[in-house]
Amino acid sequence: MKKNYKGYLIDLDGTIYLGNHRIPAGEDFIHRLQAANIPYLFLTNNTTKTPRVVQKRLATEFNIETPLDTIYTASAATVDYMDDLGLEKTVYVIGEDGLKEAIYGAGYKKERENPAYVVVALDTDLTYEMLALATLAIHKGAKFIGTNPDLNLPSERGLLPGAGSLVKMIEAATRVQATYIGKPEAIITEKAVKKLGIPKEELLMVGDNYLTDIRTGIDNGIDTLLVTTGFTKAEEVPNLPISPTYVVSSLEHWEV
Template sequence: MTNKKYKGYLIDLDGTIYLGNERIPAGENFIHRLQAAGIPYLLLTNNTTKTPRVVQKRLHDKFNIDTALSSIYTASLATVDYMNDLGLEKTVYIIGEDGLKEAIYEAGYKKERENPAYVVVALDTDLTYEMLVLATLAIHNGATFIGTNPDLNLPSERGLTPGAGALIKMIEAATRVKATIIGKPEAIITEKAVSKLGFEKSDILMVGDNYLTDIRTGINNGIDSLLVTTGFTKPEEVPELPIAPTYVVSNLDEWDV
């Protein structure tokens, strides 16, 4: 298709470059074409369960993509950047998996169950009721409540499964406190990512499969957007979207970098 040329790209992963454990060949080709053209990109994911190094290895092993560690920016890294900006005491209670915990603890934060400065909530497939209790009580006691990302569902081979946003909503209901959301489509992760790319927003394209997170990242933050209908948002939904993406393709082979 004929389109504007962009100097840099923000690119979602799951549903865009791959789907769960399934390959999306057009997604792989898209990254290879950007690399061949020397166009900078940042892989921008709300997934907090894996560290950037694990993401990098998975892209290599499963999806035929070699990419620099610096090209991967997760909601975990953005959460740490935000916490550092706030500058509160470095104590935290985390509902989340290793990717999130490693990023936060490596930044010098200490686990605190009773009276932490922060409660950070993300996807945790080993979630227990006691974890919800500890998070709720800490927030009642004044902890700053951070949600890594608002994704209510995750696309998988089995269908749409509960995401971090569903857990955050549960704790918001129990505490009557709204979480500060870090991940797409919020401004926090977007501004950090734009800064890392180093271009004006008018020169950047946001690429993703999920209208509610990826495409709203562009719409809400003044960045052009490309919706690819290989994951969350289906082709039949496109005509009914409240604000249209800048571009829509059925697969990324249709996009001219």
């Protein structure tokens, strides 16, 4: 039996839109939440774009006007985690502008030789030298952070290497396990729950990817809604190791 949820954690790509393509039912789902004054937080592992860029893209491409504070990225969660640790504010970053802007904007300084942190995310301009610098810094004792564990990045071309694939390379080179921040890890989940200010038992995690979105809920005590518009297909559902709380083929079938 469906519960009446007080708040929602919501994935973006594959759930509210798919790459550059609109999902009208996803857009309508957000409009219905807004009309009902139900709090929500977009929870994304994408570190390549700042929350402001995400906000603008939602408005211009997907007909969704949303406040900036409804967007929580793995980049923001990474900075929050680093702030919690309280080490020296020096860092070597493999990642794109969204991540670098978040980290450097929080007062962290770039350091190539002896940083306190090495942060690794998706970087489409990756070079061997960048991998070498990260590896050497971790060997010297830098705290090794992977922004998210996604091994693949869905695209119009197919499944491309994701941030997790880059992190795995450096784990192999250093024999050091990274601390992962993004979905389905507890770090981003706990910070998102705190940001919304709603108890876990009154929240619903909505997403298209069983390995990240749905495991976020399953692994952290939050009910889940799998929508089969993106990564995880309907034919895979019967064989999932732990079933989502709910499964729909389209968010048009979900009553808020």
